[in-house]
Amino acid sequence: MTARPDQPQASDLPPDLPPDLPEALSGRIVISVDAMGGDNGPKAVVAGIAASARKNPEIGFILHGPRARLEKLLAKRQELAGLVVIRDANDVVRMEDKPSLVMRNGKGTSMWSALDSVRNGEATCAVSCGNTGALMALSMIRLRKLPGVNRPAIAILFPSRSKQGFNVMLDAGADLRADAGDLLQFALMGVSYARNGLDLPHPRVGLLNVGTEEHKGRPELREAHGMIGDFAARAEFDYVGFVEGSDIPGDMADVIVTDGFTGNVAIKTGEGTASLIGDLLREAFKYSTLSRLASVLALTSLGRLRKRIDPRRVNGGVFLGLNGTVVKSHGSADATGVSAAVKLAFQLAQSGFTEKLAARVASTAELTQDASNGPEAGSGKPLEEDKT
């Protein structure tokens, strides 16, 4: 059996684990991967996990999809020999499928199967390139919310001026709303993710608003402003206060907290702007003979820039607040994109992120209780559980 003793187990399941994980996966960190549902099909997914396996000697995979098709693809990948267990699933969640329908009829899909490997403790992280709405809906019913979490959130990585090269932003669209308490939980989940996924021991947290002055913004933002500030010292993060849209790609905060509506608009506006500039740059270089020559000479420089802001390399949207971690890769992810999502899932699994996040969120309820009894009523001891 491959599960590590500290893996979370759904309380309504028997403790014995499925029997068919081969001996080869024993001792490895196992990632559950949905082979289907991405724009580039299972071929890109298999190429992606093969790339990950070449770079990472500790990894193993449970791959979900039509067995015959996957076996054929795996046969060509010697680097994956003995490292992949296939779970046969013949249905696919398509990009246009409505989440509500998938929740009712999705049981035979590769996405459902991939989440069930996390549910039953074979893996702590799942990766899928499929339909985001359906993946969130299925994650909610198969993995359930962590005790104490009101709204799970999607955290994304946004290229930025910060020294790590990108910032965490959440919620990027799991839900449309967030009250002050939800925003506090997003802050704590974002901090935990920044520590375990990005190696930032003491992240800076900012709350997204239309200005940085204390009197600005909607009432729930001003309330959350006070709550997050009160938690910062004990939870060992820096609260930098309100930040603006320009700080999402900036160097004011490592974790940007907002509701899912605003977060979704912001990430798509940023992506659209970057894509427009990229196209205009290509056009500009086609303009004259001299500029064509310049573009040839500049190829390496432009390649370096492209790599720095390549959405495939900061590809993982992560679902936080569930019993298990789900990494959502872009629907259009190619092998590089899949491999980046798998790498993130591996790092989170290796760090024991799910358990640490669960402990952090569980303690929030207690601390909120403390806070309502006055700032000195709690134990005052810092939260140590998710330091790396």
Next chain:
Amino acid sequence: MTARPDQPQASDLPPDLPPDLPEALSGRIVISVDAMGGDNGPKAVVAGIAASARKNPEIGFILHGPRARLEKLLAKRQELAGLVVIRDANDVVRMEDKPSLVMRNGKGTSMWSALDSVRNGEATCAVSCGNTGALMALSMIRLRKLPGVNRPAIAILFPSRSKQGFNVMLDAGADLRADAGDLLQFALMGVSYARNGLDLPHPRVGLLNVGTEEHKGRPELREAHGMIGDFAARAEFDYVGFVEGSDIPGDMADVIVTDGFTGNVAIKTGEGTASLIGDLLREAFKYSTLSRLASVLALTSLGRLRKRIDPRRVNGGVFLGLNGTVVKSHGSADATGVSAAVKLAFQLAQSGFTEKLAARVASTAELTQDASNGPEAGSGKPLEEDKT
């Protein structure tokens, strides 16, 4: 007297106009310009209006600020001789001043004076580089909302793939909230602005949401979706339905409608992303001798790109829904930026935009009434008043 007969006049003012506009301004389109409050001071503003005067033989200015200082700057600008009337105002609204304080104590400021030239009918458009919050607050009390307008809005231009090179987005932050009726008014005001400011006779309108499917989004968005769709044919615009953040720099819609909170975050996220990419591009070109050489060869191409997405050239945030039009220039605007804002103000003044917008909004209330009596109850005649 220089006012054109069709200029709007605040009903609580006597019809006689101030006496001291010189004969030279007679027959010109006069723009009221706040010389103070920008990061670069009155020198940049005077340089900006001088640039406009060189290109535009029909323009004249009322310039607001400390007389002695302005006279000294104007003395060096032969191209402005006889085209500028100074209104002495010794106080300045600073960037850090709170709007509420400016509303109480701002009477001696150049910003107040600039708005009063619109209020008393000397000009139909004012331009200021000052503090946005204070400018909106003063505009509200000095110019008042147009009859039938619930929330004025700030419309900005966002570089885009559309054939005109940018899209209109509103509200970019005049208010934090907008209900379905406000969003409908934003759509109609945005259409009017696109016609008169951007020469788009039949603009495409999109409502910003987290997805394009009809069931997505907050309740007020689904309600506004129906209302805007119902008005499209009669008001002669195309309603393309819900759009996403990626469509703000895209080619799906010319006018993007959203609330001021979301709009403010989106514009600042776009600006921050563009600025990050620009800096990374410069870094990339500094990397090696070859890339430095390439950057020299590419100077013209990069200059062309910079011009295309230069915020100074799409500089005007326009306040819509007031008795008069106010163009807010960036605080950091230099001569090029001020001149771009003045050019926009001129075009809007020349087209009689304020009156057309007033007529359009007044008819909305009537049409909403019609709509609530069933789709066939109205006269069914298209709104012709703001076609160019």
